[in-house]
Amino acid sequence: MSKRLNSIEIKKINRNNIYKYLYQRDPISVQDIAYSLKLSLPTVAQNLKELQEKELIVETGLFESTGGRKAKAIAYNSTARYAVGLDITRNHVGLVLIDLSGNVLNNSRRQFPFENSRDYFSGVGDLVKRFIEDCQVDTGKILGVGIALPAILSADKRTVSYATVIDFQGGTVELFSEFIPYPCTLSNDANAAGFAELWGRTDIQNVVYLSLNNSVGGSIILGKNIFAGENQRSGEFGHMTLFPNGRTCYCGQKGCVDAYCSAKVLSESTNGDIAEFFKQLKRRNPPQTQAWEEYLSSLVITINNLRMNFDCNVILGGYVGAYIEDYLDQLKALVALKNTFESKADYLQTCKYKLEATAVGAALQQVETFIDSI
DSSP, X not given: OHHHHHHHHHHHHHHHHHHHHHHTSSSBOHHHHHHHHTOOHHHHHHHHHHHHHTTSEEEEEEOOOSSSSOOEEEEEOXXXXXXXXXXXXXSEEEEEEEETTOOEEEEEEEEOOOOSSHHHHHHHHHHHHHHHHHHTOOGGGEEEEEEEESSEEOTTSSBEEEOSSSSOTTOXXXXXXXXXXXXXXXXXXXXXXXXXXXXXXXXXXXXXEEEESSSEEEEEEETTEXXXXXXXXXXXXXXXBSSTTOSBOTTSOBSBTHXXXXXXXXXXXXXXXXXXXXXXXXTTOHHHHHHXXXXXXXXXXXXXXXXXXXXXXXXXXXXXXXXXXXXXHHHHHHHHHHOSSOSOOTTEEEOSOOSOHHHHHHHHXXXXXXXXXX
16 A cells, blocks of 8 residues: 555656646757656656646647657646735735736736725625636636735734734634635735745845835745744844834834835825826926935945845835836945945846735745645
8 A cells, every 4th residue: 555655656746846847947848858857758748648638738839850750849838727816905905816927917906995804804805706707717727815914924824923004913814715715825915025026036046025015024035935934023124223213113113114115205295106206206306306315325224234134135126116126226336335245236136026016926825835736
């Protein structure tokens, strides 16, 4: 019996390795898969047949002949499954539908103020169902719904252990899943966004992600894995002390990074509209120009502190990160002046997801679970 189980496990490992190999590459031949994974051609062929029967892979054509028969080009099927991601904020719900590649196929953002009430969770369920209906996809192909929250979660990611931005301390994933007819998972909002930024990248293993939303957060990713910390509180960069006895933060402490680097610091001059702030900044409007210069002085200190602590790439995301690319050279020059060891700040990058990165990251965690299960 144990021998039979062992062979089943080996078969599953081979199938998973083959699928992941395809996932990370452009279309490739059966022969190349066998050679790279050191598997026999019959083993690869049998596993590919099973994956094709499940519509998880597709034949995309033929490679040029090298003297014999043309080899078939095999690729994973990015539209075999879909996942939904939610970004729950104090005042809004952002929704995305992604495919297995992490491509955003549809997105929506609705004003929907958070309430720790049954009516609220029922309403979120209705939003999800209507959103999926509008997307016009086969509901049987939806893996689940990832839900990102501005909160610290328990180690099993099923319960909120700390929350001040929204009134949800002690809340559980079941409060959402009662009204959402798909598997649900919770994630911290900044961790989800950082996870999305590294998805599919092979050039970076370690990164600090600084989320510059209406509250400042972040995530630490080491070896492409989120470092959660002993108490699931790592990456709370918004509550590092920037200026002792400085401005009061929403957490009650004084001088926190959040009080100086949140998106609200900028958008308060444009009635909460961050896009309008950057529009006025491009026009060199004096109030926005002065606010930007003050903001940069605080952001530069924060970035330099992160570089000194972690000595890895730093990615800027969130509402501000989505607009900061036009000012990246200016920011790099300022950060380099603060650095004791480096004359350049080439480690500094802007986010690749300019829209709904948090929701995408929450959805991608459903995708990751699915890929690992194949």
